[in-house]
């Protein structure tokens with residue numbers, strides 16, 4: 001079996017001059033140790049991203065991006081188009097699972113210190129991909145033009161409007177005016193199906209190129225010399241495939257048992273529904289803003305909260321350049337402490353938000 005793949009590598013190289021494919025097939029290996037499980041999550045995020053692209057293109061066949069027609073076109077997809085409900089539900093569930101997988105992948109590469117030299121740019125491109133994934137989620141949420149999405153977008157863009165200096169510009173840029181209207185919907189559609197996919201494709205190509213160039217890292221606690229290695233093609237790839245099939249099963253089950261709701265059509269003149277919340281991946285930030293006092297040392301509390309999260313985002317991107325070096329066993333290790341504290345913070349604030 002392995003020989004057959006090796007011959008494919010030679011074939012691709014000879015016919016297409018595709019050295020990268022031959023390199024990958026012939027030389028890529030994955031270290032096998034007690035933390036190897038975490039190597040699967042990058043591939044899992046990739047699989048879910050591809051699922052998003054395929055189901056998103058199918059939805060585009062019927063979706064219409066205007067305030068008059070968006071809700072009705074999604075209703076049509078859910079009720080009239082064959083398997084339309086399934087495609088829409090898979091797209092919505094897979095968006096959530098992809099963001100969850102990207103978070104797991106990020107925390108695992110953080111704890112295993114995979115971002116260390118020479119993989120700093122792999123981390124930076126990954127962190128930017130995470131932000132793009134959140135932007136995909138935020139822009140896609142509005143597209144069905146239902147009540148919940150309308151008000152969540154109003155609240156989200158209001159928060160963007162509070163950013164010091166550029167806030168008012170940012171708000172008008174996102175909304176296409178002062179209010180959330182059909183212009184906002186058309187704009188979010190443009191972000192969701194053109195700008196974000198183009199940016200994500202470029203960043204993802206860089207990310208995967210760097211993964212291939214540097215090979216898989218071995219965590220500092222593992223001795224790379226005495227760690228057995230598994231060939232990526234076909235052995236690790238086949239294991240990846242099993243994971244992807246499992247993800248597809250979970251997606252199909254969720255989509256079939258819990259089809260994604262559509263709700264009521266957005267009505268800009270209706271009062272906002274009580275207890276409006278953003279998607280789960282934004283909830284911890286939203287809840288933090290609720291707890292911050294309205295004034296701290298005379299400065300608007302919401303502005304401070306937004307600046308705080310902006311700073312955290314920046315620190316996340318530059319983690320490889322500021323993280324303390326690995327410390328000797330027995331000493332307090334700063335990075336795992338920060339990682340665990342962040343995870344606990346996200347979990348506790350999200351639970352508090354849902355309990356309210």
Ligand code: HEM
Pocket residue numbers: 038039040041042043045046049102105106109114115119122123124125126127128129130133204207211215216217218
């Ligand atoms: C759309 C989002 C993403 C996709 C599709 C993706 C995909 C991948 C894939 C396929 C790998 C190789 C397999 C693995 O190590 O798991 C990988 C490795 C890596 N990724 Fe990502 N990734 C994404 C987001 C991120 C994020 C958010 C970060 C961190 C901020 C990140 C940092 C890394 C690093 C440091 C490696 C190298 C791991 C090693 O060599 O051991 N990635 N990524």
